[in-house]
Amino acid sequence: MTRRNPLDSRLLCGALGVAGLFCVLEVAGRAGLIDPLAFPLASTVLGRAVALVTDGEFLSDVVSTLGAWATGLLLTVAIAVPAGLLLGSLPRVESALRPIVEFLRPIPSIALIPLALAVFSDRFDMKVTLVVYAATWPILINTMYGLKDVDPLAKETLRSFGFGKPAVLWRVSLPSTAPFIATGVRLASAIALIVAISAELLGGGTDGIGSYVLESAGGVDATQYVIAAAIWAGVIGVVTNGLFVLAERRLFRWHTARTEVV
Amino acid sequence: MSGPLRVAGRLWPVPVIVALWELLTRYLEILSFPPPSQIAASAYTMWLTGPAERLWLTEAALENIPASVGRLLAGWVLAGIVGITLGVALGRSPLLFRLIDPLVQFARAIPPPMLLALFLALFAIGPRMQINFIAFGIVWPILINACEGARHVDRQHLDTASVFGLTGRERLFRIILPSAMPKIFAGLRVSLSLALILMVLSELIGSTDGIGYQLLDAQRSYDFPGVWATIVVLGVLGYALNSAFLAAERRVLSWHRSAKQTT
Amino acid sequence: MLEITNLSHTYGSGPTAHNALGGINLKVAQGELVCVVGPSGCGKSTLLRSIAGLIRPSGGQVTLNGTRVERTPDNLAVVFQDYSRSLFPWMSVADNVSLPLRRKGLDKPRRKQAALEALEEVGLQGASAKYPWQLSGGMQQRVSIARALAYRPALLLMDEPFGSVDAQTREDLEDLTLRVRGLHNMTIVLITHDIDESVYVGDRVVVLSKSPAGIVGDLRVHLPGPRDQITTREHPDFVHLRAEVGRLVRGMRSPSTSTP
Amino acid sequence: MLEITNLSHTYGSGPTAHNALGGINLKVAQGELVCVVGPSGCGKSTLLRSIAGLIRPSGGQVTLNGTRVERTPDNLAVVFQDYSRSLFPWMSVADNVSLPLRRKGLDKPRRKQAALEALEEVGLQGASAKYPWQLSGGMQQRVSIARALAYRPALLLMDEPFGSVDAQTREDLEDLTLRVRGLHNMTIVLITHDIDESVYVGDRVVVLSKSPAGIVGDLRVHLPGPRDQITTREHPDFVHLRAEVGRLVRGMRSPSTSTP
Amino acid sequence: DTTSANAGGLEKASIKMGALPIPDSAALYIARDKGFFKAEGLTVEIEPVPGGAQAQQSLMGGTLDATQTNYVSTFLAVSKGQKMKIISDLYQAAPNSFNLMVPKDSGIKTPADLKGKKIAVNSKQNIGTLAVTTVLKTHGLTEKDVEFVEFPFPQMGAQLASKTVDAAWMTEPALTAAQKTIGAQKLADTMVDSTADFPIAGVAVTEKFATDNPKTVAAFQRAIAKAQQIAATDRKAVEEILPTYTQIDAATAAVITLGSFPTSLDETRLQRVADLMLEQGYLTSAIDAKTILPGNLG
Numbered sequence A: 001m002t003r004r005n006p007l008d009s010r011l012l013c014g015a016l017g018v019a020g021l022f023c024v025l026e027v028a029g030r031a032g033l034i035d036p037l038a039f040p041l042a043s044t045v046l047g048r049a050v051a052l053v054t055d056g057e058f059l060s061d062v063v064s065t066l067g068a069w070a071t072g073l074l075l076t077v078a079i080a081v082p083a084g085l086l087l088g089s090l091p092r093v094e095s096a097l098r099p100i101v102e103f104l105r106p107i108p109s110i111a112l113i114p115l116a117l118a119v120f121s122d123r124f125d126m127k128v129t130l131v132v133y134a135a136t137w138p139i140l141i142n143t144m145y146g147l148k149d150v151d152p153l154a155k156e157t158l159r160s161f162g163f164g165k166p167a168v169l170w171r172v173s174l175p176s177t178a179p180f181i182a183t184g185v186r187l188a189s190a191i192a193l194i195v196a197i198s199a200e201l202l203g204g205g206t207d208g209i210g211s212y213v214l215e216s217a218g219g220v221d222a223t224q225y226v227i228a229a230a231i232w233a234g235v236i237g238v239v240t241n242g243l244f245v246l247a248e249r250r251l252f253r254w255h256t257a258r259t260e261v262v
Numbered sequence B: 001m002s003g004p005l006r007v008a009g010r011l012w013p014v015p016v017i018v019a020l021w022e023l024l025t026r027y028l029e030i031l032s033f034p035p036p037s038q039i040a041a042s043a044y045t046m047w048l049t050g051p052a053e054r055l056w057l058t059e060a061a062l063e064n065i066p067a068s069v070g071r072l073l074a075g076w077v078l079a080g081i082v083g084i085t086l087g088v089a090l091g092r093s094p095l096l097f098r099l100i101d102p103l104v105q106f107a108r109a110i111p112p113p114m115l116l117a118l119f120l121a122l123f124a125i126g127p128r129m130q131i132n133f134i135a136f137g138i139v140w141p142i143l144i145n146a147c148e149g150a151r152h153v154d155r156q157h158l159d160t161a162s163v164f165g166l167t168g169r170e171r172l173f174r175i176i177l178p179s180a181m182p183k184i185f186a187g188l189r190v191s192l193s194l195a196l197i198l199m200v201l202s203e204l205i206g207s208t209d210g211i212g213y214q215l216l217d218a219q220r221s222y223d224f225p226g227v228w229a230t231i232v233v234l235g236v237l238g239y240a241l242n243s244a245f246l247a248a249e250r251r252v253l254s255w256h257r258s259a260k261q262t263t
Numbered sequence C, D: 001m002l003e004i005t006n007l008s009h010t011y012g013s014g015p016t017a018h019n020a021l022g023g024i025n026l027k028v029a030q031g032e033l034v035c036v037v038g039p040s041g042c043g044k045s046t047l048l049r050s051i052a053g054l055i056r057p058s059g060g061q062v063t064l065n066g067t068r069v070e071r072t073p074d075n076l077a078v079v080f081q082d083y084s085r086s087l088f089p090w091m092s093v094a095d096n097v098s099l100p101l102r103r104k105g106l107d108k109p110r111r112k113q114a115a116l117e118a119l120e121e122v123g124l125q126g127a128s129a130k131y132p133w134q135l136s137g138g139m140q141q142r143v144s145i146a147r148a149l150a151y152r153p154a155l156l157l158m159d160e161p162f163g164s165v166d167a168q169t170r171e172d173l174e175d176l177t178l179r180v181r182g183l184h185n186m187t188i189v190l191i192t193h194d195i196d197e198s199v200y201v202g203d204r205v206v207v208l209s210k211s212p213a214g215i216v217g218d219l220r221v222h223l224p225g226p227r228d229q230i231t232t233r234e235h236p237d238f239v240h241l242r243a244e245v246g247r248l249v250r251g252m253r254s255p256s257t258s259t260p
Numbered sequence E: 001d002t003t004s005a006n007a008g009g010l011e012k013a014s015i016k017m018g019a020l021p022i023p024d025s026a027a028l029y030i031a032r033d034k035g036f037f038k039a040e041g042l043t044v045e046i047e048p049v050p051g052g053a054q055a056q057q058s059l060m061g062g063t064l065d066a067t068q069t070n071y072v073s074t075f076l077a078v079s080k081g082q083k084m085k086i087i088s089d090l091y092q093a094a095p096n097s098f099n100l101m102v103p104k105d106s107g108i109k110t111p112a113d114l115k116g117k118k119i120a121v122n123s124k125q126n127i128g129t130l131a132v133t134t135v136l137k138t139h140g141l142t143e144k145d146v147e148f149v150e151f152p153f154p155q156m157g158a159q160l161a162s163k164t165v166d167a168a169w170m171t172e173p174a175l176t177a178a179q180k181t182i183g184a185q186k187l188a189d190t191m192v193d194s195t196a197d198f199p200i201a202g203v204a205v206t207e208k209f210a211t212d213n214p215k216t217v218a219a220f221q222r223a224i225a226k227a228q229q230i231a232a233t234d235r236k237a238v239e240e241i242l243p244t245y246t247q248i249d250a251a252t253a254a255v256i257t258l259g260s261f262p263t264s265l266d267e268t269r270l271q272r273v274a275d276l277m278l279e280q281g282y283l284t285s286a287i288d289a290k291t292i293l294p295g296n297l298g
């Protein structure tokens, strides 16, 4: 009972899973299930991806993308969480603004890139704006759903002690919605990364992962570069998500302790 | 208040904002930001100048909108099935979670525009590729929310279930799924809007019809009112889909709403 | 202090509507401790929620110190029947208790101090750093009592506050309530199922009928104070009153029922 | 039937660890009704959860019909102390009660039928179509009792099952439990704070000490059956036993403490 | 920097310009690397852009001061009211630089066989569709007889191989690559007859930029002219510069077919583009090429 089962290790299991997918793709490529012309072999792509680490230019591009990502995500949280709390706790405001929100939400940020280009004279601002636009929705929606999930008795308890609406919101609704919001932030984090890279890809510029891909685009083996860069985007996603999960575990022990699978 | 009046009451901010927008765009005169009146005119000619027997819908409207919406819904349903199944499985099985979660986190951070190449290689161009592409791009919110929902079922509920010897099936369908439902619905709702976005993306390369195709066409011809008209159609479509979704949600989650109501 | 006039409440509407309160009239004087007893599901909690302004009753009104209760009145504390859900799982026990004290304008060390004292009084000195979900049911219930008592409200509403603790602790808590009430001149409305308890702690015992709840008895308890678990319970008036209340709850209307 | 050997349990680890059970040994025979009493927070619910296989105890073991309990055993029902959280808010009351009956291989109308009967027995005939959150606390508790009784388990564990109902209903439920037990030869472990109740319904009363819980008394109740709320409670043995249990719970070890 | 700018009397000494990583923009990089911009007192920062349309938007938004642009989209944009000026010519078609390709064993033998088929182009409403339509016309077909679909150049080979499209309008280096990897075959050269030596790409600025910074524009033009001169006459110089800003390696650069690099900005040549666009219905009314040239050019 005390000997640790190797399958208990998150890292090892994760590595196993990744290796599994890699093998599947490699075999599919070699067996001709995937056209190697359109989509290079997994090993080729992996080699290319590894080679990128030594490319100083690529690394600075990664840093630049992460800069836009972090700025955008921070701004998004600062905007979407209060907005979600507001909409979730004031039904009148919510019903007044819902048509606008529901109208704006499905408008593809990618369709907005050309228009954003025509307005912003600074690429960073443009990227951050698009990131905020796209990443707001999951946080907003999750915050609003989370508010609906708050135990009414918990709210009543605070109300009975004479606390006003803002205090109930701040001390009960917010903490008990927090795990929900955190999930939203985790969703938004990936979307923010996606939009930042897409904006670089479709909007041009000199720095960022997307621009790196763009610079490699005209070539014959462009797909290789695109996929290699995509792999790094994925890796960034895994790492940032891991950090968020760690933070959630620390912050929301009360939530996991009562509910999580043992 | 009667029904239509109430709807009108709810929608009052729309005309206000449109009016402000009209004034602002007329004042700024940026070519790529035409005033709403011009957008409306363009939308009218684009979609609504057809013969009366087809409800005035133009050929472009009849050709592109249903095609797009069909693929969108197919992709969404596919994503829903895959996302809920996989998400609940990951949420309930720690081992599976450890094996697959990194892949999930990996895959969802990859920008879909970068993945178009992969999907083109796997499926060749056509509805099949587009549906799969949409599903792949939007499955993550459903999957993650379903996983979270299934992971965080009230321990007391599960204890009750195991004490009464509920079978795995019953636990899944009667305890885990219902209590994860609110989260799953939040995921489905986010995904529905994402589906519109992915739908447009999937039509940007190699497509021959759809709203995204029309958007591209308008962009290529520098027809800015046309670009905006398609964006407006996307917004309206999104609004309609979302309203339908909320109506469905209200039925399915009625217990949740009432149980969590503060009186 | 508290005046309830013709209070009625119906949950829901249409064919599934449920009439929980059917016109209640009750006056509670400043500093009085009124016990409410009645069959399960008759509407006691509903009455209490109406007093706390947590539900808007369908009819009648509640007046507190002359003003009508529309929203939760100031200087009120409630111990809820479902205590486990009324504790905040993200806060330690001490934080749960000290949270309402912010309303009293106490600074942090004073709040902490008051919370620890209250926890000690309910026998939970060791649990202050724990989280509510690390406590047993009875301990959670005592946390929520400590929270209410530490707040020193002018009006205290308690919904079966001692239901989940052992006999000994229950008696201690009853005496604690009486002591705190005496010190701070609180007005208390206490819902209980224990008839002995209602007679032991109450200045008055109000008996509600099956739903829709109406008042079927309102007995003044004239027992010599200060009360004591042994002597009071042996007092002949006590024995008589508890039999009286028991008969009323069982629905056997006795001839001696009196409204003071 | 049920054998608990040297059972101990510690929550958490490190400096905040809490030793809840400190080596419990207990045998319960087939068809016996054992009441467990003890001070609040001593470890009664922990003991019950260990028997139900819901926690893996840190030491010792629980054996049921000769096999060690590793996971939740078959043919078991539990009435949880936190009854409100053990009802499923997305199901009607009738569905909550009939859900476990699927395990018994009953078809839908039979399940429905059994659920309605059980609800009627606890006095909730009218509430079957409602949702749990539309019921009062005591009614919710009765739903969870109805669910357990309708299931007709071989082993029934009840954690303060009658704490939230009025005296009359409580007595009815006690008698109902005794009746159902007699009809179906159930083995029952019942946790209670009411000493009278423990003596009234129990074949044996087990008294636990303050945490870490250990058995400080195990009294066999030799009262003439069938029991009756009035005559049994007046029986001199009853009066003697309840005083005995009371002393044990209060920690005054009496010379006559005996393990049968 | 500022002093040298003031010395040269330039209104704006540093310019941000957009360019696509394709052979068309070779002269820009030659001018930068050989110091021609420096010599004129200009600091030019070249940013890669994904396509002409986005580049034009960035120009309007102000992210870019100047950008490489193709003439067809420039005229289109101007016809919709966009105010732009072409300040330099960069690239012009040569035989076999833009070909219509079909898969190895295709049944399509002549452009006339394309009726009802799918043709890949890099961008619709652009030179590709214009040139292909012109070829179709000479074979008795119209635009309506085929279906154009958009694919990026590097993906066209794979799409041809998988028969997703029946033909593809390709340019270098994808063209040579497709011939090598999948054995794609040339169906037609699209730069013949009315599109022979067709102007492809130039440098655009906003009208406002041109009027506000005449001296800067002139300095820029002088630098580009020098670079175009080199590109036009010295293929080796082009072959050397290509690998520095595109993914074309030296070996490929040596074999691919390049267009030509015109050394002057000629109004009559540009007018051909506008006229063909009008003829094919890309424009609804005629545009005088003069209007998109800066005033001081005359």
Ligand SMILES: Nc1ncnc2c1ncn2[C@@H]1O[C@H](COP(=O)(O)OP(=O)(O)OP(=O)(O)O)[C@@H](O)[C@H]1O
Binding pocket: C133, C134, C135, C136, C137, C138, C139, C164, C165, C166, D011, D012, D018, D020, D038, D039, D040, D041, D042, D043, D044, D045, D046, D047, D081, D211
């Ligand atoms: N999840 C937990 N984590 C840490 N400590 C716990 C946890 N659950 C219970 N405890 C501790 O274990 C002890 C025994 O708890 P238990 O719930 O068994 O008591 P109990 O006898 O049922 O009390 P009560 O009569 O009040 O319900 C308590 O002191 C409690 O603080």
Ligand SMILES: Nc1ncnc2c1ncn2[C@@H]1O[C@H](COP(=O)(O)OP(=O)(O)OP(=O)(O)O)[C@@H](O)[C@H]1O
Binding pocket: C011, C012, C018, C020, C038, C039, C040, C041, C042, C043, C044, C045, C046, C047, C081, C211, D133, D134, D135, D136, D137, D138, D139, D164, D165, D166
């Ligand atoms: N949210 C609700 N919706 C519908 N009916 C409700 C709701 N809450 C309570 N009721 C009904 O109102 C009646 C009175 O409920 P209440 O909680 O006031 O009873 P109570 O006297 O506190 O009972 P107990 O002693 O069991 O707690 C019950 O019959 C219950 O079914």
Ligand SMILES: [Mg+2]
Binding pocket: C044, C045, C046, C081, C159, D136, D137, D138
């Ligand atoms: Mg109640």
Ligand SMILES: [Mg+2]
Binding pocket: C136, C137, C138, D044, D045, D046, D081, D159
């Ligand atoms: Mg307990």
